[in-house]
Amino acid sequence: MKGLDKEIIKYICENNLERDLLKGNFGIEKENVRVDKNGRLSTTPHPKVFGDRLNNLYITTDFAESQVEMVTPVVDTLEETYEFLDNLQNIVSLELEEELLWPQSNPPILPDDEKIYIANFNDTSDGKEARRYRDTLAEKYGKKIQLISGIHYNFSLKDKFLDNLYKEFGKGLTFTDFKNKVYLKIAKNLLRYRWLLIYLTGASPIVHKTYDEKIINNMKNINEESYHIEDIVSFRNGSYGYKNEKDFIISYDNVESYVRDIEELISSGELDSAREFYSPVRLKAEENKDTLNSLLKDGIKYLELRFIDLNPFNKNGIDLETLYLVHLLVLFSLFQEDEPFDEESQKVAYKNHELVASFGRNKNLELYENFNTKNLLCNMGKNIFEEIRKLISVIGEKEEFLIKVVDDAIDKLENPNKTIANKIVEKVLEKSYMDFHIELAKEYLKESKENEFKLTGYEDLELSTQVLLKASIKRGIKFEILDRKDNFIALDNGKKVEYTKQATKTSLDPYSSVMIMENKLVTKHVLDKVGIRVPIGKDYFNSSSAKKDFTLFKDKSIVIKPKFTNFGVGITIFKDTFSKESYERAIDIAFEHDDSILIEEFLKGNEYRFLVLGDKVEGVLNRVPANVVGDGKSSIEELINRKNSSPLRGEGHRTPLEIITIGEIEKMFLNQQGKDINYVPLDGETVYLRENSNISTGGDSIDCTEDILKSYKDIAIKAAKTVGASICGVDMIIEDISQDATKDNYGIIELNFNPAVYMHCYPYKGVNRNIGEKILDLLDL
Amino acid sequence: MKGLDKEIIKYICENNLERDLLKGNFGIEKENVRVDKNGRLSTTPHPKVFGDRLNNLYITTDFAESQVEMVTPVVDTLEETYEFLDNLQNIVSLELEEELLWPQSNPPILPDDEKIYIANFNDTSDGKEARRYRDTLAEKYGKKIQLISGIHYNFSLKDKFLDNLYKEFGKGLTFTDFKNKVYLKIAKNLLRYRWLLIYLTGASPIVHKTYDEKIINNMKNINEESYHIEDIVSFRNGSYGYKNEKDFIISYDNVESYVRDIEELISSGELDSAREFYSPVRLKAEENKDTLNSLLKDGIKYLELRFIDLNPFNKNGIDLETLYLVHLLVLFSLFQEDEPFDEESQKVAYKNHELVASFGRNKNLELYENFNTKNLLCNMGKNIFEEIRKLISVIGEKEEFLIKVVDDAIDKLENPNKTIANKIVEKVLEKSYMDFHIELAKEYLKESKENEFKLTGYEDLELSTQVLLKASIKRGIKFEILDRKDNFIALDNGKKVEYTKQATKTSLDPYSSVMIMENKLVTKHVLDKVGIRVPIGKDYFNSSSAKKDFTLFKDKSIVIKPKFTNFGVGITIFKDTFSKESYERAIDIAFEHDDSILIEEFLKGNEYRFLVLGDKVEGVLNRVPANVVGDGKSSIEELINRKNSSPLRGEGHRTPLEIITIGEIEKMFLNQQGKDINYVPLDGETVYLRENSNISTGGDSIDCTEDILKSYKDIAIKAAKTVGASICGVDMIIEDISQDATKDNYGIIELNFNPAVYMHCYPYKGVNRNIGEKILDLLDL
Secondary structure, three states, X not given: OOOXXXXXXXXXXXXXXXXXXXXXXXXEEEEEEEEEOOOEEOOOOOOHHHOOOOOOOXXXXXXXXXXXXXXXXXXXXXXXXXXXXXXXXXXXXXXXXXXXEOOOOOOOEOOOHHHOOEOOOOOOHHHHHHHHHHHHHHHHHOOHHHHOOOEEEEEEOOHHHHHHHHHHHOOOOOHHHHHHHHHHHHHHHHHHHHHHHHXXXXXXXXXXXXXXXXXXXXXXXXXXXXXXXXXXXXXXXXXXXOOOOOOOOOOOOOHHHHHHHHXXXXXXXXXXXXXXXXXXXXXXXXXXXXXXXXXXXHOOOEEEEEEEOOOOOOOOOOOHHHHHHHHHHHHHHHHEXXXXXXXXXXXXXXXXXXXXXXXXXXXXXXXXXXOOOEEEHHHHHHHHHHHHHHHHHHHOOOHHHHHHHHHHHHHHHHOHHHOHHHHHHHHHHHOOHHHHHHHXXXXXXXXXXXXXXXXXXXXXXXXXXXXXXXXHHHHOOEEEEEEOOOOEXXXXXXXXXXXXXXXXXXXXXXXXXXXXXXXXXXXXXXHHHOOOOOOOEEEEOOHHHHHHOHHHHOOOOEEEEEOOOOOOOOOEEEOOOOOHHHHHHHHHHHHOOOOOEEEEEOOOOEEEEEEEEOOEEEEEEEEEOXXXXXXXXXXXXXXXXXXXXXXXXXXXXXXXXXOOOOOHHHHHHHHHOXXXXXXXXXXXXXXXXXOOOOHHHOOEEEEOOOOOOHHHHHHHHHHHHHOOOOEEEEEEEEOOOOOOOOOOOEEEEEEEOOOOOHHHXXXXXXXXXXXXXXXXXXXXX | OOOEXXXXXXXXXXXXXXXXXXXXXXXXXXXXXXXXXXXXXXXXOOOHHHOOOOOOOOEEEOOEOOEEEEEOOOEOOHHHHHHHHHHHHHHHHHHOOOEEEOOOOOOOEOOOHHHOOEOOOOXXXXXXXXXXXXXXXXXXXXXXXXXXXXXXXXXXXXXXXXXXXXXXXXXXXXXXXXXXXXXXXXXXXXXXXXXXXXXXXXXXXXXXXXXXXXXXXXXXXXXXXXXXXXXXXXXXOOOOOOOOOOOOOOOOOOHXXXXXXXXXXXXXXXXXXXXHOOOOEEEEOOOOOOHHHHHHHHOOOEEEEEXXXXXXXXXXXXXXXXHHHHHHHHHHXXXXXXXXXXXXXXXXXXXXXXXXXXXXXXXXXXXXXOOOOEEEHHHHHHHXXXXXXXXXXXXXXXXXXXXXXXXHHHHHHHOHHHOHHHHHHHHHHHOOHHXXXXXXXHHHHHHHHHOOXXXXXXXXXXXXXXXHHHHHHHHOOEEEEEEOOOOEEEEEOOOOEEEEEOOOEOOOXXXXXXXXXXXXXXXXXXXXXXXXXXXXXXXXOOHHHHHHOHHHHOOOOEEEEEOOOOOOOOOEEEOOOOOHHHHHHHHHHHHOOOOOEEEEEOOOOEEEEEEEEOOEEEEEEEEEOOEEEOOOOOOHHHHHHHHHOOOOEEOOOOOOEEOOOOOHHHHHHHXXXXXXXXXXXXXXXXXXXXXXXXXXXXXXXXXOOOOOOHHHHHHHHHHHHHOOOOEEEEEEEEOOOOOOOOOOOEEEEEEEOOOOOHHHHOOOEOOOOOHHHHHHHHOOO
C-alpha cells in the first residue's frame, strides 16, 4: 500500500472540492427471496401490482420468480439511497399477502429444483432474452445457487467533480480517457482491498439443509437443520458461492484491454456474455445491453460492487453506516497512489477474498500482502483505516459519524466475534436457522406495517402526494419532485411525462373545470341547470348586506362560509334556531377568510365525500366532525389532547388524520351545546367539537364505499361530468342512505377539484382504496 | 276608457308586488339599412365578421342584404336593454368599412329594384325558407317598401309576477289560460291605444325621391329631393307604409279564436303565413317556426310591438325615456278594466292609427272614441296619462324619471311642433333630407369610435373579458355572466357551452399547464429541458438566505421577484451594479408579495410579450416601462398627473392603459437615476419610472407583431407547446430583433397562463389584433 496521493489531496483542499467528496451518484440493488410464513421458498408469481417487471425501474425479479429485486434510483447522497431502499422494502413487504421477505443472502427452505420457478418475463424480444439467459444459468450453475441473494452497490463521481480533477490532472487525455483512468484506479483498488469489506459485511455463514446436497456434504452440520464451515464469514462470497467457475485474470490497464480480455472469454465459450463475468467489481457502461461496445465508445459510466451480503439484522439488508463504509473505501481507492494490478495482484486479491469469506472469523488469519508476504487480517485492515482516517479529516463533513463508522470497523477487526457473521452464528445456535430469520422477517413486516402511510424522505410532502409517489414506485415509474413546497411532481413512464400537483391537480382536468369548482356559486348554477339538487343560497361581498338578510334566513337551517375555502376553514353551520349575534359573528368569521361569502340552505342528512375518478366513484367517506368520547373522568380538553397524541394525527395533511385544535369555532360550538373545554363528558358520551366534518379540522373518516347505493354514485359521477372534471371530490348530503336517490332527498353542497385522496387510503375506519394506483390508471401511466 | 282595475291595484299594493312592475323580460329588435358616405343604399354584402346570420342571436339581416337587424337578448330591465342596444349599435358601426348606419325608418337614396339585393342566407332548409319568404314579399309588396326600417319592442311579464296574480285572479283557469287572458288584455288595449305611441314615437314624416314613384306622386315635394304629406307623423305607420293590404279583423277573445281567424286568412290565400300578419301588436309563441300551433299548445309567450319608428335624434334609434313610455302604456293596458275588442273597436283602432300616422301633427285632429264619438287627440292622450300618473304613484320607484317621461309626452300632445316628426321636418327644411340624416350618421359613428373599447353595462368587467364579450356579440353567441367579480362567463353557441374566466382561462388549457406556468421555477426547468434558453436563477423561502447570496449575484444583472406574481407587482430589476442595501430592500419588497421569491439572471435586450393562441403567435408587444416625456417646465409628478388624465388610462384592467402610480418602487427607481418626483425633465427628455414594463404598472404597449422574425415566434410557440398551453403569454427578451434567434441571443423569462389580451386590441401604438375573435375560434365557438 503506497498511501494517499498527496498531490490530489492538496488540489482538492486548495479548490474546496472536499465538499463534493460525500456526494456522487449512488444506487443500490437488493434481492430478497419471498417465503411463506414457515420460511419455504414461495411458489407464487411475482405480485401483479408491480406491473411489467421488465419496465419497472424499482421492483423487478432476479433469477427466480420468487426473487424480488429492489433498485433505488440514482441519487446524490447515501442518505437518500438508504431512505429509498427503506421505502422499497416497506412497499414490497406490504404487497405480499401471507408472504415474507427472506432477510438472509443464503436461501431459505428450498423445494426440489422443479419447484424453483425461473422468473417469467413478457413476450417481447427483451423478455425472451431475459428468460433465455436465466435458463442458461440454471443449466450451467444449477437453480439453487441462483437463489443466493445480495446487494449491489452502484457508484459514480459527479461530472462536475471529475471535470475539476480533469482540468488539473487530465493533461494530454480526452475527458473520457481521464474518466476511465479514474474509474479503473478505483476498481483496481476495490478489487485489491475487497477482502476488507467482505470481512465487515459478510453475513452468510450458514446454509439450510435443503441447499445443494453435494455442497452440504462438505460442510459441518449445526443445529440439526443447517450447515456451516468453521470461521466462515460469507458462504455467498466463498468458493461454493455465486461466482464464475474460474478466477479469470483480466487486464485493468485500460478499457480497451479490459474489453478485449472479456471478449476472448466469450468467444472461447467460457462466458455466455459480458454479464456472466461475475467480477466483484464491475465496470458499467451507458448501455447495459451492449456493455462492451458502450464501454469502448462512451467509457466507464459507473462501478458496481457485487459482494455485499444481506445483513439480516437490518430490515433493509444494509444500514447507512455500511453504505458510508463502502464509500470511504471507494474514496480511499480513488486517492491511493497508483499501483499495478497485474496477474499476481489479481491472484492475491482472489486468494484474500476466498480466505476472508471462508475463514475470516479466525483471529489468527493471515492474508497475503503479495505472493511472498503475509500479515494478520486485523493489521492489514487497520493500516487501511489509518489512511481512511486521514481522508475523513480532509472531507471535513460528518466527521463524528464517519469516525464512528471507522471505529466500529476496527472493533470488528480486533474482535471477530463482533462481526455480523459471528452474530448470526450465535443467533442460529441459540434458536435455529429458520426460526431466527423468520422471526426477523416477521418483525420487519410489522415495522413496515406500522409505517404504512409513511414514505421515508418524503414526509414533508402532503400525504396525498406521498400516496401517489408510493403508487408510482410500485409501478416503477420515474418521478421527479419539481417543487417540494408545491407538491409538484413529474411522472415519467418512459413513454410520456405527466405533471401533477397535490396528487389531484393534473392534465386530466381542463382549467375551466377547476374554475367552476373553485366558485361555489357557479358550481351550483351549473349543477342546477342539469337537474342536480343544490341548496339555495346567496353570496355577499360585504358583511353589512349579509347581516341585513338575517330575517331571510332566521327560520332556516343555514351554513355561512367564505366563497373560496379549503378544508372547511371559516365555515359556520346553524342547524336550528340561532341568535342575531351568532349570525353576525359567523359572517365576520367567514369574511376573515375571503372577501366574499355564501349563506346557504343547510340540507338535512349526513354528508358524504364521493371521490370520482373518471367514470367511477372510487371511494365514499362519511366524515364525522371532530369529536371526543368521554370516560367519565377527563375534561374535553384532556380528551382532545389524548386523541391528538395518536401518531396517525398530525398537521398539514401529512398524516392520515389531523390534530384537533381548540379554536374560536370549537369554543363557539361547545358554547351552543352549553359546554366548554373543562366539561367532563360521561363515560361513553360523544361530544362533537365542530359542525363541519372536514378531516382537516380534526374529523374522523369512515369509509362507506360499499354502503352507498348506485343512484347516489351515479349522481356524483354526473356532477363531475357536468363540470367536465376527471378528478372530483363530490360532497353530498344524503337524508337516508338506505333509500334510493329521489329528486329532493339529497343535495350536492360542493365539488372539490383538489380532493384529499389519502383519506380514502388511510380512513379512520375502513380499507385502503388504493387511490394512487387509480390516479395512475387515469393518467394512463 | 274604463280606468284602472281597482281590485288588481289593491292586490298589488297589499302584496308588495309593485316592486316587480318595472321588471319584466324585455327585448328590442332594430333595423338600420347600410349606406355609403353619400347616403346611397349599400350594395355590399353583410359583413363576414357577423358570421352565419341565421345563427347570430344579435346581429342579422332583415329583408335586404343591406338591412342590418340588431336584436337585444332578453333581460330584466329596460336599462340593460338600452345598454345592449347601444353596444350593438357601436359594434355594428365600427365593423362597417366606409359605410354608415342610416338613422331613419324611411329609406335613403335607393337604386333601381334590381340593385336592391334580398338578404342571402345559408344553404340549409331554414336558410332556403328565409330566402323564399323574402322573395315572396318582394313579389307581393315590392322591394322598396321592405327597406322601411323600425323598432320592435318585445315584452313579457316575469313568471313569478304572473304566478302571484294567478293565485288571486286565476280561479277556475289553468295557468296557461290565465296567462293568455292577461296577454290578450294587454294586446287589445295596446292595439286600442297604439295611436298614442305612434303620435309620440312617429319619426318618418319624409320620403326620399328615389322611393316608389307611385307613392311619391301622391305626396308633396319639399326641399327638392324629398316628399311628405302635410302634418304626417309616420309614413311607415301610414297607409303607404309597411302594412297588410287589408285591415284584417281578428278575434282577440281567446287564443283559439285568434288562431282560427288567422288560419282562415292563410287558407284563403290572403296571408302567406302567420308572420305575414303585420299586426301592430303581435302575440308571440315559444316556437317561432310554428307560431299558431305553439300558441295553442303553450300559450302566449310574449307580445311584440311593431309600430315604433327609428328616432334619428338618438344614436341608437330610441331612447330610454321612450322605452319606459312604452312600458307605462303596457302597464296601463294590463291594469285597465277589461273592455271588449270587437269589430267596431278594431276598426276604430285602425282608423285612429291611420289618422295619427298621416295627420297627427294637426293640432285640431280629432280621433274616434267609438264609431259615434270623436275627441281631440290631445285630450284623449291626456286622459290616458291621467291614469298612467296614478299607476306611477303605485309603482313607487323611479317616480321623478317616470313623471318626466309623462310630462314630456303631454308637452308633445299639447304642442305637435315638439314631436319628433315635426323636428325632423324642421331639420330637413333647414338642411336637406340626405344632409340632415348623413350628418347624424357620421356623428354617431364618431361617438362609437370614441368609445371603441367600452362595452356599456359591462364596464366593471376586466377589459380583456369585455374584448371577449364583444367578439361573442359580433358572432351572435349567447353569453351569461356567472360571476362578475371573477369575470366568469359562459358562452353558448347553441351547440356547446364554454366557460371562461378573465377571457383566457378556458377549457383549452389542462390544469397541469396552468400549474407549470404558475411556478416560474418549474417553467424554467421544463423549458430548459427542451433546449429553450431561460435565465439562470435560484429560489428562496426566507429573506436571510436570499440576502446571504449577495456575493453570488453582485456582479450580475439580476431581477428579484415574488415566486407568484401577477402584473409585475413586487419586482425589482438591477441592470448594472447595486448596493447591498438596495439588494436587501428589493428582497424585502418581493417577500411582501409571496412567501418565496426568485433571484434571476437579467438578460440583455428588450422584452417582448408574445401572445400565443393555439399554433399561432397572434400578437407581439413591446412594453415600455411607465414613463413621462418632459416639456422643460413640468415636474415628474405633474407630467405623471397629466399622462394619467387620459381617458385611456384607468385602474384594474378596465381601460387600455393603467394609471401611473408614484409608489415606493417608482421612487426607488428615480432615486437610482439621481432624480425625484420634483425633478423637471428637459423638453423631450424621457424619464422612466420603473424598470419593469408591465402595462399594469403604467407601461405603454407598442404593437410590433409584424416586426418580429419568425424564428422568435417559433420559439414562443414551442414554449407554449412544451407546457401544453393553448393560450399563453410568452415574455421573451431579445437582444436584437433584426437578427434571427440563435442559442443565446434571447431568453424566455416567464410564461403567463392568463395573459391580458386587451393590450393586443388597444395598444398604445399599433392596430387591433382582434384577440377576442381568435379566442372564440380557438374555442371552436
